[in-house]
Amino acid sequence: QLRKKWAQWSHLFTAQPFSEVKSYFGEKVALYYLWLSWYTKLLIPAAALGVVVFLYGLAFFNTNPLIHLFDNExxxxxxxxxxxxxxxxLEFWKRTRARYVCQWKVFDWSEEEEELILDIVNDQNCTPKQFRHSYLRSTLVLILLVIIIGLALALVVFRVVAAALMSESSHWDFVKENANTVAVLLGAVLHYITIQIMTRINRSVAFQLCAIEETNSFAATERSFTVKMFTFQFFTLFSSLFYVxxxxxxINGHPGSYVRIARWRLEECHPSGCLTxxxxxxxxxxxxxQTINNIFEFTVPNAAKKLERKCGHCYRKTCRNEDGCVEPCNICKLRDWLRNYHLTNTDAFSLFNEFLEMVIQFSFTTIFVAAFPLAPLLALINNIFEIRLDAIKMVRLERRLVPRKTNDIGVWTKVLEAIGVLAVMANGLVIGVSSDFIPRLVYRYRYGPCANGITLTHCMEGYINDTLATAFLNHTGIQNDFQHSQMKTEYGYNATSCSYRDYRSAEDYSLTSQFWLVLAVRFAFVILFEHVVVVCKFIAAWFVPDSPIRVKNDRLHDKLRRTTDTQKRDEMIFINPWRVQVIL
Incomplete structure (x- = not known):
């Protein structure tokens, strides 16, 4: 039934049969699809608003004197x-989860208690494993995080060297003129390759650390592995983005005192702003x-399945048994289970890969969304295909996962909550520190023409020149950067000064009062933004209960029924223990 009505590309936009998935794969897999489906539905308004913001910046791109595409109100x-x-x-997901786990009668189920019960069944004198803490494990975690951060710094060095070499020795004029942008693109591709390599290393290290830790249950091992693996992957993916x-x-200094790697200066932001x-x-x-992972995720098991069909074809022969009757040979009888046996292997952590991929995507969608408003749209398009791809893969291309009972997505809920808090801080810092929103605000109301009573021109007229500082070529402090007191342009003009983005004095390169005012407003905005958004988050969490009233009432009646049944059984044992003994 799932193969015909669910694991088909023709059912791309049909609803998910969560109860049927639960009946075949168990509650753990069903809750994954329930979470992914809910996440995809909630992406629709976010993607729509992101497209509106993108089109707004695109519509006023040519008429805006600042030439900013995304850095706007x-x-x-x-x-x-x-x-x-x-x-x-997250709050509406908790309500959706509560409704389904109540329907599936697993609301009060506990994985750790079930493991203890199984241990007692196997050995009545068993003792639970004690909690342990390993300082060696913690030290290894820190060492790997330092290595990952070091790789991010290596990417910085690569971009610096690549930009310098392309601007100096490239044979293509386009590459030479856009050396910094091309270096950023190459750095992003190299970062992706690093992610693929480090993913395998992170997984191996996380497994080894869990073995050192010696957790007291499989559930604890799963939680520990999830936290470690996500932490390693998060630093691998986002360390370079945090630097950008x-x-x-x-941190690249100013004329006469540039910060250099060997003989090359550190890279500058794009002329239109660092958000670019x-x-x-x-x-x-x-x-x-998203694209390459989905291609490999589908083609590798599919190719293995086709290869197995080609190499392990079952010929429909007939044989005679001991009575002389004609019947199919054993090889044909075993065809189904042999075919299933040769499908791609699965284990207890197979579902973890799917959760990790989606939670990382959730991080991209929320943490730096101020710089990339199209992220929710890309996530929505990917998830529409991801749901069906995972269904086809689980039903047709992989061995059936061992059904496992659960009532939640586990530690992933805590991870998503942490990402939500980090998204508030990161977006506040991106707008307040990385973007030009605050400098524009200060200029409009403090230094611009409208602030000085001039209303016949645009309020942001002259903003770009206001953000530029001047460096004179004959200044004694910049002889290392310029060999002559004049610089001849391609049009034959002898320039004696250059402009660069900063708030510095032309005499001694000291920071101006406007810099300190902008810096103070930046920090004030970050604090105000984070407090306002955090208060809104608390109000939203309070306003939306974790469980619907219907679920609470159903649980109340269920507890009353179970309590009544327990009381009746105890009364029966007390009144007529001989009859109970006979029944048992």
């Missing part, structure tokens, strides 16, 4: 919306990761 509102959206998604978002173009570099990084990584 709509981005700020969208970042606040996505932070609240993450909370509402918060450090790129801010972050947008390029996220777009490349997210598109590559």
């Amino acid at each position: 709509g981005t700020v509102a969208f970042a606040m919306f996505m932070a609240i959206w993450a909370t509402l998604f 978002a918060f450090f790129l173009g801010r 570099d972050l947008f390029i990084q996220m777009a490349v990584i997210m598109v590559l990761k």
Whole structure:
């Protein structure tokens, strides 16, 4: 039934048969599809609003004197919306989960208690395993995180060297003129390759750390492995993005005192703003990761299945038994289970891979959404195909997972809550620190023409020049950067000064008062943004109960029924123990 009505590309937009999935695969797999389906539905309003923000920036791109595509007022509102959206998604998911687990009669089920019961059944004198803490494990975790951060720094060095070499020795004018952008693209591709390599290393290390830890139950092992693996993957994917978002173009110094790697200067932000570099990084990584992963996820098991069919074909021969009757040979009788046996292997952590992929995507969708408003749309399109792809893979291409009972998605709920909090902080910092939203705000109301009473021009007229500082070529402090007191342009003009983005004095390169005002407003905005959004998140969490009233009443009646049955049984044993003994 699942093969015909669910695991088909023709049913791409049909509802998910959660109860049927539960009956065949168990509650654990059914809750994964329930969560993924709910996540995909909630992505629809986020994707629609993200497209509106993108089109808004695109519509006013040519008429805007600042030439910013994403760094606008709509981005700020969208970042606040996505932070609240993450909370509402989790709260409504808890309600959906409660409704289904109550229907499946597993609301009060506990995996650890079931493991203890099985241990007691096998050995009545068994003792539970004690909790342990390993300082060696914690040290190894920190060492691996340092290595991952070091890889992010290596990517920075690669971009710096690549940009310098392409600008100096490239034979293509386009590459030479856009060396920094091309270097960012190459860095993003290299980052994706690093992610694929580190994923396998992270998995092996996480397994070894769980073995060292010696957890007291399989559920505890699963939780420990989930936390470690997600932490390693999160740092692998986002360490480079955090550098681009918060450090790129801010630690490279100024003329006469540039920070260098060997003889090459650190990379600068894109002329239109640092958010453009972050947008390029996220777009490349997210598109590559989702597209290539889905291709491999489907083609590898499918190719293995076709190869097995070709090599292990069952010929429909007939044989005579001892009585002389004609019947199919044993090889044909065993065809079904042999075919299933040769499908792709599965284990207890097979479902973990699917959860990890989707939770990482959730991180991309929420954490840096201020720089990439199209992330929810890409996630929505991917998930529509992901649901059907996973269904086809589980039903047709892989061995059947051992059904496991559960009433929640486990530690993933805590991980999603942590991502929601991190998304508030990251988006607040992206808008307040990385974008030009605050400098534009300060200019409009403090230094711009409208602030000075001039109303016949655009309020942001002259903003770009206001953000530029001047460096004179004959200044004694910049002889290492310029060999001559003049620089001849391609049009034959002898320039004696250059402009660069910063708030610095032309005499001694000291920071101006405008820099400190902008910095103060930046920090004030970050604090205000985070407090407002966090308060909104708490209000949303309070306003939406975790369990519907109907579920609470059903649980109340169920507890009353079980309590009444227990009391009647105890009374029967007390009144007529001989009859109970005979019945037993």
